[in-house]
């Protein structure tokens with residue numbers, strides 16, 4: 001997915017890249033004007049702020065709000081506040097559980113309802129992209145959300161023996177910290193009061209959280225394999241009247257393998273790079289990599 005965003009970025013800057021997935025819609029919040037995109041692209045390269053002033057940023061933010069419309073802005077503000085609150089509740093519940101019990105065993109069971117509710121609610125993110133009220137690519141949001149939904153419902157919920165695996169805690173912690181940061185970033189951005197720390201956290205925490213989250217997800221799927229093989233769950237065997245067969249065990253193997261091109265490509269071009277610096281560009285804190293890759297690409301799982 002990172003590649004997809006990057007490939008599009010080559011044609012018109014990171015913001016344009018994010019809107020590359022869906023075709024233009026009648027009411028989209030245009031990601032950024034071509035001029036701005038070009039400024040951002042060059043800012044990313046030279047590390048300068050491209051001469052953008054605070055007044056300019058405010059005008060740009062006001063312009064975005066106007067283009068998006070007040071109903072969409074109000075909805076997104078509500079949605080982001082609700083999601084921040086939901087993931088905060090989850091974080092507090094996890095910390096309390098661990099402090100009271102001193103073990104991760106039983107943690108998933110105790111927080112599963114909140115997790116399922118808020119992660120499933122995130123399906124709306126795909127709708128936001130489809131109707132054009134956020135400029136993220138439908139494909140990027142789709143893979144991100146559907147892989148999470150898959151982990152929650154088709155792996156952790158469905159395979160009870162793996163719920164106490166340490167790997168479940170890994171991805172739970174990675175997702176929770178990521179989502180509190182991400183949704184509060186969106187909320188404060190919409191309100192035009194983005195604290196520096198939130199902006200910094202949004203574009204920095206992923207350096208740790210991304211590998212932790214991916215490792216947690218992969219190890220959890222791996223732990224599920226013996227159970228899936230033994231029970232034959234979610235598999236369809238021949239003969240049947242539709243003449244269709246499906247083996248969930250092999251599906252899981254293919255899913256694990258598909259993390260490799262999606263994830264390793266990003267990791268490779270990021271960590272193999274020796275020059276790695278964090279700077280502000282056009283008021284968007286981005287991670288500038290030797291290959292000209294932006295933090296946006298990293299997020300585009």
Ligand SMILES: CCCCCCCCCCCCC[C@@H](O)CC(=O)SCCNC(=O)CCNC(=O)[C@H](O)C(C)(C)COP(=O)(O)OP(=O)(O)OC[C@H]1O[C@@H](n2cnc3c(N)ncnc32)[C@H](O)[C@@H]1OP(=O)(O)O
Nearest residue numbers: 134135136141147150174178186206209210213262299301
């Ligand atoms: C069914 C079978 C499944 C098979 C799976 C196959 C393998 C798939 C492998 C996938 C691996 C995924 C691993 C992953 O799950 C592990 C983790 O998540 S670990 C935790 C760390 N993860 C991360 O840090 C990623 C977090 N996610 C994201 O950042 C986003 O979800 C993402 C969609 C990936 C996109 O982020 P990006 O930075 O590229 O763009 P944004 O969408 O954030 O922003 C673009 C502009 O849109 C505005 N926006 C977006 N959403 C909102 C909103 N809700 N409210 C208001 N505004 C929003 C945003 O402000 C930007 O605007 P602007 O351009 O003006 O700044």
